Amino acid sequence: MEVVDQPLGSIRTPWRTAAFRRFVWAGLVSAAGSATAPLALAYSVIERGGGAGSLGLVLATNTLPTIVFLLVGGVYADRLSRSRILFLGNLLAAAAQGVLAVTVATGQASTASIAACGLLSGTAASFILPALQGAVAQIVPAEHLQEANALLRLPGNAVKVLAPVAGGFVVAASGAAWALAWDALTFAVAAFLLLGLPLAAPPAPAEGVLADLRAGWAGFRARTWLWTYTAAGTVLVAAWLAGYQLLGPLVAARQYAGARDWGLVQAAFSCGLLAGTLVCLRWKPYRLLAVAVAASGALALPLAAMAAALPLPLVLAAALLAGVGLDVAIVAWSTAFQQHVPEAEQGRMSAFNGLGERLAIPLGYLVTALAADTWDTRTTLLGCAVLIAAAAALNLCVPDVHRVNRRTPQARAR
Incomplete structure (x- = not known):
């Protein structure tokens, strides 16, 4: 495979742009809050006496708006100033999490009120995500x-390794309200950053x-x-969600040491994500x-390893490689997208792509529920691994995939 060499000293080139530094700081601050939010949200429901049904309703109301409004968010990301959209979207998310934190702290929270705040947060996300995808190409020269993209993911991946542990201590020691308040504060700080x-609206x-x-x-199309x-x-x-998030813990409980393992x-997966970012800074x-397509197929490795009941060290190695592959895939995909989609269309194209991924969430849960009635857990897990590998392999057979390559300054000059 052809590789474009780059001197190590130029890796820091994007940092010479003050706007990019602010953009990275905003992402880091927001990630520090968002990494603790899922645990806090779950325990805010549990502390109110809610069960699986209540938690499922809350998670659904958080996800539903991103499916319903994502295309609208993509249209406006191509019509309005992306900095204004990002500011207002983060401010709305801060308000939603702030209200939720207050209601949980005062004992006034209910499943309905928690779900309503999740609805607002999801709506904010549906406008933030398309604007973020198009913003990077407006700040950074194409060759960098x-x-x-790698530098943007580096702090977020580091936070994913540390923040859930810290969030667990905060929730255990002080309750969910403090973690939710921290999430609200980080959204507000990110909004003002x-x-x-300089993200002017496209014509x-x-x-x-x-x-x-x-x-x-x-x-x-x-x-x-x-x-x-x-x-x-x-x-x-869909296969990854079904295999890793739903079936993985069940298999770990049955053939490994449960929650510890x-x-x-x-x-190991989080460390792989961080390592993948470092790979992308050099390669x-x-x-x-x-x-991007080939690297995403690495997600099949830990599912296949658990389905085959391999020893835990091999499962950890597979999870590490899956994390590396996923981060390489995300950075390579983001770069290809930004280089090959015109700036004035990136919001909408990102929204259509994001909609496909979000439709996978209910699809993954549905597939798992249907498969559970027919096959045992390990067989279903193996089926998920096969689906991941097949999706990547079939996508590699598309000729156009091999035509979307890196655009160098020399190629653009010609």
């Missing part, structure tokens, strides 16, 4: 996009929102590499999209 960044089209949406859909990657990603993400698997593959 991969370094920028993002305010005023506004004369047509309305629906016309923008139709044009975006036409552009999405016209890019074979984009819609095939999204379709494969829907299957891959499952915690080690999660830690510059030419075939960006093909690398």
Whole structure:
């Protein structure tokens, strides 16, 4: 595979841009709060006497708006100033988490009120996510996009290793309200860091929102590499959620040492994510999209290892490699997307791609529920691994995938 060499000293090039430094700090601050939020949210429901049904309702109301409003968020990311969208979106998320923290602290929280706050947070996310995807290319020169994408993920991945443990101590010692308040504060700080960044609105089209949406859909369908990657990603993400998040803990409880060993698997995966970011700071593959597709197939490794009842050290090694593969895939994909989709369309294209991944969440749960009635847990886990590998392999058979390669300054000059 062809590799573009880059001197080690140029890795820090994006840091020379003050706007990029602020962008990274905003992401780090937000990640520090968001990493503790799921645990705090779960225990805010449990402390109110809620069970699996209540928690499922809360999680659903948080996810539903990102499916319903994500396309609208993508349209506005291509029409308005992305810095303003990011500011208002983070401010709305801060308000939602702040209200939730107050109601939990005062004992006034109920399943309905927690779900309502989750609805607001999910709505904010549906506008934040498309704006984020298009923002990086407005701040950083095209030749440094991969370094920028890797540097953006570096602090977040480090936080994923440390913050859940810290969040667990905070929730155990002080209750869920303090962790939720911290999440609200981090959203507010991130909002003000993002305010005023040089993310001017793309030229506004004369047509309305629906016309923008139709044009975006036409552009999405016209890019074979984009819609095939999204379709494969829907299957891959669904199988990963079913295998890792749902079946993984069950298998760990039955054939390993339960929660202790499952915690080690999660830690190995998080370390792999961090290692993958470091790989992307040095390795510059030419075939960006093909690398992204192939690397995503590594997610099958820990599922196959657990399905085969391999010893725990081998499962940990597989989880580590899966984390490396996933982060390499994300950085390579983000770079390919930013280099091959025009700036004025990135919000909508990102929204269509993100919608496919989010549809995978209910799909993954549904597939697992149906499979559980037919096969045992380990067989279902193996089936998830096969689906991941097959999705990646079939996507690699798409000719357009091998045409979406790194654009160097020399290539653009020609």
